[in-house]
Amino acid sequence: MHDHSIRPALAALALAAMLPGCGGSGTTATATTHLAVATGAKLTSCTDLAAKAAFAGTTITSATLAPAGSVTQTLNGVATPMPEHCVVLGKMNERTGVDGRPYAIGFEMRLPRDWNGRFFYQANGGNDGSISGGNAAFGNLLGGGPVSNALLQGYAVISSDAGHVPDATANGAIAGQVYGLDPQARLDYGYNAVGQLTPMAKNVIRAAYGKGPDRSYIVGCSNGGRHGLVAASRYGDQYDGVLAGAPGYNLPQAAVTQMWDAQAFAAAAPAGANGRPNIGAGYSDADLRLVAGKILERCDKLDGLADGMVSDTAQCQAAFSLARDVPTCAGAPDGACLTATQKAALQKVYDGPKNSAGNALYARWSWDPGIAGPGWRSWKLGTATSPGLTATLGAPSMAFIFSTPPADPAVLTGTGTSLLDYALNFNFDANAAKIFATTDRFTESSMSFMTPPNPGRLDTLRARGGKVLVFHGVSDPVFSFDDTVKWLNALKANYSDTGAFARVFSVPGMNHCSGGPATDQFDMMSALVDWVEKGIEPEAIRATARTASANPGLGTIPAGRTRPLCSWPKVATYAGGNVDDAASFTCR
Structure with missing residues (x-):
């Protein structure tokens, strides 16, 4: 299942120069193709967008200006004030389903006064169904404990409920899932909401700023990562960059x-x-710690250092x-x-x-010592x-x-x-x-509407210079890291230049999207933008271990430790120096 090979080490000087940069988005080479850097604009319309941004099948229910500091989002435990921005609420394709329930694709957009020229589709996790709370359109950046969001960085952001909301009459734990009784709601959840919302959102942006977005990104983890890989396949003409964390692209x-x-x-x-x-x-927790400890006994030193982490995942599967x-x-x-x-x-x-x-x-x-992380237990x-x-x-x-x-x-x-x-x-x-089944009413199977039509082919996105950056915790208990490697290998079988447009970064020890005995705090978004707009290929991305209070699954990993996350199948290998400093490691 693993595609593992030992490649020559990068020059230590190049890696050392790359890792200390802010966010760790660094470079070791220049891609053969990349797109121009986005240019920004000022917000010129807000409260009049219901009239100025008319779009087929769409109702803008409100468009209000939020003054600077009037809205906050908690980032890494800190209530952070947002800049001045326009908040747009609306819905698309209102209808009554075959189950008699009302449906629409609900959305929220947040448009900053000072725009960076980029569109950010915030793809949400789980069963979607909400644009409030953690799904509000701030542009959630991935990795454990992000300290910023896309809105703060000047992106125009959209979030959606993917075409359904939880049914208040549903019983207990099945609330939110009974939309599966409606065929169109299934398709909206799987792929159609993204397909419908994307051109609508770009139309709103054009009306708000006097120009459309120069660059468009779709970003999410878990089901949001699945949305990203589906968009890369179905809507490669609409998106320049895809950031997919723990992508359950075979979710059924x-x-x-x-x-x-x-x-x-x-x-x-x-x-x-x-x-x-x-x-x-x-x-018991002791049982899981026992297994984690035995994995470490066999695999910890495979990357050249006994440090409580297993970086060489592929060799570990044979060793343990x-x-x-x-x-x-x-x-x-x-x-x-x-x-x-x-x-x-x-x-x-x-x-x-x-x-x-x-x-x-x-x-x-x-197998990975993240089996002892609380995120593994809570799911499994x-x-x-x-x-x-x-x-x-x-x-x-x-x-x-x-x-x-x-x-x-x-x-x-x-x-x-x-x-x-x-x-x-x-x-x-x-x-x-x-x-895999269909009926006269349900004409698309879940393996059709939930997955990329052909996961191993990204012809459109590749041809126009788009990029896909994926990260996945090795100890994810929800979606198998091995399945993500399988996706990458399918691309490699079709394209000799896969590394020029699609890469996977493993996060040793990490559970689902974050947590576990891992350096789980990182900035993948900056790396993606640099790749798309400057041609800077991401080989290693700096990651940091949060505190135990922020990440209860940290275990024996010291807070503040940094490591390079490497482009698969390369492994973060100890080269000498401070064992808690990413600069002491090379991606081999």
């Missing part, structure tokens, strides 16, 4: 995997008070064996061993889901008193959004049923096949 398959995980872990779980497996009680390296308990687990049942369940999870014929239904997972296992998100979030998404036809809501709300029951009864032949 990842949802099948969550059902697989629930069943595998149930085999190692004690029964709860309700008689069902208490998955969160199947492994759960069966061999983790002791098997003769009795109860005590933090120094795992039972044979625990080891079998964990190995089954890491091997990935399979049907009865033994065919893989998703990618496998990479939960705690003894709080179930993991694998079943509670994955089950309704699987049932209503990704299965064709969708399940009857009674499956998850009827007497005697639960989200966990759905996961435990999931059939990996009949039920898993539903992600």
Whole structure:
């Protein structure tokens, strides 16, 4: 699964010069093609945009000017005042769905007084469904604890609900997922909202500034990363740069995997008070730390330094064996061993889901010490008193959004049923096949509307000089890092110059989008803009370890440590010097 090779080291002087720069977007070479640098403009219209920015199927419900300092966003724990900007609210394509519910593609735009000439599509995570709170259109920059946002940097930003809002009448945990009963809502969520909103937003920008954007970027993590890779494939003529974190581009398959995980872990779980497996009680924190420690024993020094981090992910997969390296308990687990049942369940999870014929239904997972991070537990296992998100979030998404036809809501709300029951009864032949199925009403399968049409081809974006920058935590418990490597390898099979327009950066130890024993604070956006507009190829991006209070999964990694994140398959390798300084490492 891994595409790993040892390449010659970069010159130490070039790397040292690159890493200390602000944001760490540095360079070692110039791309053969790049686009011109964007030029800015001043906001000339705001409160009159409802009339000036008319667009088919669109209603601008409000356009108001927010004075400087009147709006704040909390960045890295600090309430940060925003500059003067125009806030535009609206909706597109209002309709009544086949399920009788009202639908529209809701959006918010924030347009700064001093514009840098760039459009920023903020692609949101999860099931979308909101343009408030963390999804407000500030232009969220990715990486742990960002200290800025796109609005502060002068971008014109849009955020959307992707065509649906949570249904207040839905029952408990399935609120927000029942839009999957409407075929068009599925398509809007998968790709159509981005396709509809992009030209509309550029029209608003043109009316507000007297010119359209010179450069357009789509940025997001998790489902937002998936939006990015889908846009790179479907809308390569509309976007110059894509920043995709932890991109679940095969999200329906990842949802099948969550059902697989629930069943595998149930085999190692004690029964709860309700008689069902208490998955969160199947492994203690000490159990997970044991596995992480054994991974470190085998893999920590592969990059030339024992530092509590595993940078050489590919070699680690061959070096570590759960069966061999983790002791098997003769009795109860005590933090120094795992039972044979625990080891079998964990190995089954890491091997990935399979049907009865033994065919893989998703990618496998990479062993990494981030398994001990709280983000890994919260998704995969939960705690003894709080179930993991694998079943509670994955089950309704699987049932209503990704299965064709969708399940009857009674499956998850009827007497005697639960989200966990759905996961435990999931059939990996009949039920898993539903992600590829269609009906007369649901004419696109979830593997059609949720994924890039041809992930291995980006002809349009590549031809016009666009770039795709992807980062992914090796210990992401939601979307497999191995699946992202598979995406990159598919591009490499089609294009000999893949590195000139698409790159993947692994983040050792990191869980889903942030957190874990990792240097998880970094600025990928500056690197992307420099690549798109100046031709500066990103080889290494400086990353910093946050404090333990900001990142509870930091473990033994010292706060303030810096490391280069390397363009896959290169590895951050110790070259000598301060072990906590990125300048002491080269990407090989």
